[in-house]
Structure formats: structure tokens, C-alpha cells
Amino acid sequence: MSASDLNTPADSTEPIIWDPVFLHARREALVIVLIFTACLAWTIGWCWWDGYNVAVDADAMVPMVFGMPRWVFWGIGVPWLVADVVTIWFCVRLYRADDLSDGEEDPLAEASDA
Amino acid sequence: MHSLLAVADTSSNSALITFAIYIAVVMFLAWCSGRVLKKRNFLSEYFLGSRSLGMWAFAMTFAATSASGGSFIGFPSKVYTHGWVVALWIAGYMIVPLVAMGLLGKRINQLARKSGAITIPDLLRDRFESKAMGMLSIVVIVFFLSFNLVSQFKGGSIILQTLLADVSPYQDAVAGVARLTHGIPMLGSADPGYLICLTVFTLAVVIYTTYGGFRAVVWTDVMQGFVMVAGVAVMLPLAIWMAGGLQSTTEDMSRMTPPNGVKLTLSAAENASQDLTIPKGTWLIRRQSDDAPKARYFRTLAHASIAKGKSATEPLEAIELFLTPSQLENVPSQQASEFNHLTVTVVSVSEPEYGADQPGVYVTAPGPSASDQLGFLPLSLAVSFFFMWTFSSAGQPSNMVRLMAFRDSRTLSRAMITVAIYYSVIYFPLVIIFCCARVVLPGWEGQSDHIMPEMASAISFAIEMPWLAGLLVAAPFAAVMSTLDSFLLMISSAVVRDVYQRQINPMLLRSRSNGSLIWLRCR
Numbered sequence: 001m002s003a004s005d006l007n008t009p010a011d012s013t014e015p016i017i018w019d020p021v022f023l024h025a026r027r028e029a030l031v032i033v034l035i036f037t038a039c040l041a042w043t044i045g046w047c048w049w050d051g052y053n054v055a056v057d058a059d060a061m062v063p064m065v066f067g068m069p070r071w072v073f074w075g076i077g078v079p080w081l082v083a084d085v086v087t088i089w090f091c092v093r094l095y096r097a098d099d100l101s102d103g104e105e106d107p108l109a110e111a112s113d114a
Numbered sequence: 115m116h117s118l119l120a121v122a123d124t125s126s127n128s129a130l131i132t133f134a135i136y137i138a139v140v141m142f143l144a145w146c147s148g149r150v151l152k153k154r155n156f157l158s159e160y161f162l163g164s165r166s167l168g169m170w171a172f173a174m175t176f177a178a179t180s181a182s183g184g185s186f187i188g189f190p191s192k193v194y195t196h197g198w199v200v201a202l203w204i205a206g207y208m209i210v211p212l213v214a215m216g217l218l219g220k221r222i223n224q225l226a227r228k229s230g231a232i233t234i235p236d237l238l239r240d241r242f243e244s245k246a247m248g249m250l251s252i253v254v255i256v257f258f259l260s261f262n263l264v265s266q267f268k269g270g271s272i273i274l275q276t277l278l279a280d281v282s283p284y285q286d287a288v289a290g291v292a293r294l295t296h297g298i299p300m301l302g303s304a305d306p307g308y309l310i311c312l313t314v315f316t317l318a319v320v321i322y323t324t325y326g327g328f329r330a331v332v333w334t335d336v337m338q339g340f341v342m343v344a345g346v347a348v349m350l351p352l353a354i355w356m357a358g359g360l361q362s363t364t365e366d367m368s369r370m371t372p373p374n375g376v377k378l379t380l381s382a383a384e385n386a387s388q389d390l391t392i393p394k395g396t397w398l399i400r401r402q403s404d405d406a407p408k409a410r411y412f413r414t415l416a417h418a419s420i421a422k423g424k425s426a427t428e429p430l431e432a433i434e435l436f437l438t439p440s441q442l443e444n445v446p447s448q449q450a451s452e453f454n455h456l457t458v459t460v461v462s463v464s465e466p467e468y469g470a471d472q473p474g475v476y477v478t479a480p481g482p483s484a485s486d487q488l489g490f491l492p493l494s495l496a497v498s499f500f501f502m503w504t505f506s507s508a509g510q511p512s513n514m515v516r517l518m519a520f521r522d523s524r525t526l527s528r529a530m531i532t533v534a535i536y537y538s539v540i541y542f543p544l545v546i547i548f549c550c551a552r553v554v555l556p557g558w559e560g561q562s563d564h565i566m567p568e569m570a571s572a573i574s575f576a577i578e579m580p581w582l583a584g585l586l587v588a589a590p591f592a593a594v595m596s597t598l599d600s601f602l603l604m605i606s607s608a609v610v611r612d613v614y615q616r617q618i619n620p621m622l623l624r625s626r627s628n629g630s631l632i633w634l635r636c637r
Contacts, residue, residue: 067360
């Protein structure tokens with residue numbers, strides 16, 4: 001296999017033909033990094049604002065939602081749920097069902113079956 | 115029939131039966147996988163399942179391999195010790211499926227098909243056209259995964275010990291091994307029960323992995339993945355019920371403060387007429403008196419004894435607990451009263467570095483810490499863990515090799531959805547379960563690694579279904595096994611495929627390769 005997945009033409013003046021799987025994978029990777037950044041910003045941002053160094057009241061109570069500390073619910077529980085929904089959206093709507101099948105069996109693996 | 119029912123009615127034998135059924139199913143799956151192996155391209159099938167994993171097999175093997183002993187032993191221990199902040203510690207898992215599977219999955223699978231790669235070193239060497247890259251990756255995989263194997267073996271053995279502790283044939287075997295290993299260097303000083311469980315566990319995993327290869331690992335992972343989900347699904351409502359509701363649990367945790375480390379001595383009124391042993395984990399209470407305005411609660415962290423003719427122990431390590439009223443209700447009263455005739459004298463006290471005498475520390479960040487002045491999870495560390503969980507999963511060799519094995523892109527996208535849901539129903543509920551454990555089982559800070567099996571026992575005892583303990587303990591056991599078998603296969607494939615076949619015997623024939631694989635693995 002060549003070092004890259006570019007279908008490099010023999011003549012360098014010809015335009016490079018990119019492997020569509022590579023192009024799709026690159027676009028999907030970019031979207032995944034954006035989703036990761038959003039999750040990171042939401043989770044860390046909210047927990048920093050509402051969870052760190054919080055003064056508890058005289059009864060040592062923190063604000064709660066559904067029995068959880070509020071910062072856990074809004075800073076971790078909700079973004080986790082949203083991340084699941086976004087994952088489903090990404091897989092159903094954005095992820096391309098590329099044909100990955102190619103090539104031949106590795107000669108060494110073939111040899112082992114000879 | 116009556117005798118069988120009588121046997122099954124005891125919790126210890128129920129645990130044994132559960133374990134036996136579990137191992138039998140695992141072996142059966144390995145046998146079925148071995149039958150498939152005989153009909154396919156040997157190396158590709160043995161190490162990669164012929165790149166034909168469907169959605170369920172791919173998703174569950176990916177998820178179960180990631181969920182190791184750490185998920186069911188270390189993680190519950192952390193939740194128990196540090197409280198709600200551990201939800202932030204693990205929060206990166208919300209995005210792990212997308213990053214670990216989606217970022218590189220399609221390309222890894224495509225490149226592996228193009229080059230015929232069946233191991234990660236194969237793939238890296240071909241992709242970068244560099245033998246050095248291939249060799250470096252072999253060294254890294256074998257070296258680092260070997261360390262990880264040790265902890266998984268240990269974790270599996272500890273769980274098995276907990277499972278079999280009260281089984282009489284096991285106790286007889288422990289006594290026999292203790293006699294056999296007495297006086298043998300290293301072995302003699304090891305816990306004989308641990309040695310037995312380590313041997314049994316190792317044999318079980320090595321046999322089914324060796325015989326069935328990748329497909330056996332995948333099929334057992336699928337089963338183990340469902341066992342883990344079932345364990346968590348059963349424990350969650352019962353734990354909340356036992357703790358009196360989640361709201362009540364969090365309110366109670368708001369009032370808790372972390373324990374002090376103490377050194378104390380125990381003394382009796384008279385010299386002991388025979389040796390008196392105080393086991394590790396014993397509850398001790400210094401009652402309210404004129405000198406002490408309120409009762410003090412301690413739990414020992416080591417065995418101690420008062421020798422015959424003496425009246426006091428040597429100073430021993432313990433923790434001093436500041437219990438809430440709800441926790442006090444759950445202190446085992448029988449144990450607490452057993453050594454009440456002894457006088458507790460505190461020799462020294464060391465407060466936790468963060469959170470001492472600070473109500474609310476278990477329900478806010480950064481959480482209590484015995485050793486760090488910044489608390490358990492300073493903000494900078496929370497950011498680091500978010501990155502670490504996510505991107506280290508993408509580069510974890512056992513995850514990468516699975517990305518080479520799925521059938522097509524559609525399988526990958528459906529598997530990502532499945533794994534995302536799987537992690538959500540495993541990790542977040544585990545935080546809730548072991549926050550509840552702080553109320554239900556107080557005083558385990560000194561041995562928090564045991565909290566998972568202890569909680570399983572407490573739950574099955576509370577609902578009077580002893581057999582359930584075996585099922586619940588099977589969940590962490592499955593987690594350890596599913597990770598361990600994958601690591602074993604990774605290491606053996608690196609040695610056989612990348613060292614032996616690539617460097618020594620490229621024309622390895624099928625009939626010989628089969629024998630060679632097994633021979634090399636057993637070295």
C-alpha cells in the first residue's frame with residue numbers, strides 16, 4: 001500500500017483525485033471535534049460556575065434537581081443526555097455509509113492458510 | 115430435589131452456582147467460536163473475526179472491553195470516597211463513543227482492508243511504510259498492556275475471593291493450599307485464597323481466549339456486556355430505595371464530612387487470659403462520657419491483637435467517622451458491641467487535606483481529599499480528564515483493533531448509537547448507586563475497593579434474595595474478564611503476527627500456525 005491514500009497521478013500536473021472515504025472521514029472528524037468542544041465547554045463551564053467552591057447554606061444544603069445537586073444535573077446529566085441525542089443525529093443524518101471494502105487479503109495471511 | 119433446593123437456598127452456594135453457570139456459558143461460547151475458526155482464514159479469523167462483526171457484536175465488544183475492572187471496582191470506590199464530584203471526573207464518557215469510534219473508525223477499517231492488516235502494528239507499518247514504526251508499536255503494546263494485565267488479573271481474583279468466601283469447598287482448598295505453600299519463599303507469604311482464585315481465574319480466561327480467539331472474545335464480551343447492564347439496572351432502584359430516596363441521600367451527603375485518619379490503642383481492664391484478635395474493619399465506639407461530650411466512631415484498617423498476658427494492642431491504623439443520623443442507623447450494631455469492653459485511646463489524628471469538618475464537601479466540587487490540599491478534582495484536572503477519557507479511548511489499542519473488525523460503515527454508525535446509550539446507562543447510574551452506598555454502608559472509606567461486592571451483598575440481603583448477590587458480583591467479574599481477554603489477544607497477536615510471522619517465519623503454514631500460536635501464547 002502506498003504511504004498515502006491519495007490516488008496520486010503519474011503526471012504531477014494532473015489534479016489530485018482524493019479518496020471519497022477520506023474526504024467524508026475528514027468532514028465527519030471536524031464535526032466530531034466541534035461536538036466534543038461544545039460538550040467540554042458546557043460541562044466544565046457549568047460545573048465551574050455552579051459546582052466549585054459553592055457556599056452551602058446553614059443547613060448544609062445545596063440546590064437540588066431530581067435529588068441531584070443542581071450543578072450535577074445541569075452540568076453533567078443534561079449535557080450527557082444532549083450528547084446522546086447529538087450522537088444519534090450525527091449517526092443517522094451526517095455519517096456517510098461509505099463502501100469500505102477494497103483490496104485483497106494480505107499475502108502473509110493467505111500464506112498461513114495455504 | 116429437596117437437597118438441591120436446600121443447597122441453593124444458601125447465599126454462598128448460590129454464588130458458587132452463579133459463577134459455575136457463568137463460566138460454563140463462557141466456555142460454551144469459546145467452543146462455538148473454535149468451530150467457526152476451523153472453517154475460516156486462520157489468522158484473519160483468529161485475531162480479527164474475519165472483519166465481519168455486526169452491530170451488536172461490535173458495539174458490545176467495544177463497550178465491554180472499555181468497561182474494565184476499574185469501572186466496577188475503582189470507579190465505585192472513587193464515588194464512595196469523594197461523592198458527587200466523581201460524576202464530573204467521568205463526564206468525558208458522554209462523548210467517548212463519538213470520538214473513539216467516529217473519529218478514526220472508518221479510516222482505520224478501510225486502511226486495514228486495503229493493506230490486509232490484522233493487528234495495529236501491521237496497520238501502522240503499512241500506513242507509514244516504516245518497519246521501525248511497526249516494531250515500536252509492538253514494544254509499546256506489549257510493554258504497557260502487560261502492566262494493565264496485572265491489575266485486571268488481580269481485580270478478577272479479588273472479586274472471585276469475595277464471591278467464594280463462604281463456600282465450604284473453597285475454604286477447604288484454602289486450608290490445603292496454605293499447608294502446601296507454607297515455608298515456600300514468596301508463595302508462603304501470599305494469601306492462599308488469593309492464589310487459588312488467581313489460578314482459577316487465569317486458567318479460565320487463558321483457555322477460552324486461546325481456544326476461541328477473537329470471535330470467542332467478542333461473543334463473551336456481548337454476554338458480559340449484558341451482564342453489566344443487568345447488574346446496574348437491578349442495583350439502581352434497590353440502592354435508591356435502601357437509602358431512602360435520592361433527595362434524602364443527597365441531603366444526607368450534604369451533612370457528611372470526611373473521616374480523620376487516626377492511630378489508636380485498644381486496652382482491656384485486665385490482662386488477657388488468651389490471645390484476643392481484633393479483625394480488620396472492626397467498628398469501635400468511644401461512648402459519650404464526662405470527658406467526651408459525644409460518642410466517637412472508629413473503624414480499624416488493620417488486624418490487631420492483644421497478646422496473652424497483656425492488656426493493650428500496639429498502636430494501629432484506623433479512621434474516625436463523623437456519622438449522620440441516617441448513617442448511624444446502618445452501623446452494624448452487633449459488630450460494634452463485640453469489642454465494647456475495650457477502651458479506645460487515640461494516639462494521633464491526621465485530618466484530610468481538603469474537606470475536614472466542612473459540611474457540603476461531598477456534594478460540591480472539588481470533593482474531599484485525604485492527601486491533596488486542592489481537593490479531589492481541581493478544575494484543571496477536570497479538564498484534563500475530559501480530554502484524557504475521550505482521546506485516550508480513540509488511541510487505545512484494544513479499541514483500535516475492534517475498529518478493524520466491523521463489517522461496514524452502517525454497522526459502525528449504529529454501533530456508535532448503541533455504545534453511547536450503553537455508557538449512559540452504566541456510568542451515571544453507578545454514580546447514583548454508590549452515593550447511596552455512603553448512606554447504606556457507612557465506614558468503608560478505608561477499604562473502598564470492596565464497596566461494589568459489599569453493596570451487592572447488602573442489596574440481596576435486604577430483599578432476601580441471596581442468589582442475586584452472585585448475579586450482581588458477576589457484573590464486575592464480567593468487566594474484568596472482557597478487558598483481560600482483549601488485552602491477552604492484543605499481546606499474543608503482536609508476538610505471533612508481528613514478530614513471529616513477520617520477522618521469523620513469513621510462510622507460516624496453517625497447520626503449523628495453529629500450534630505455533632498456542633505455543634507462543636503459553637510461554
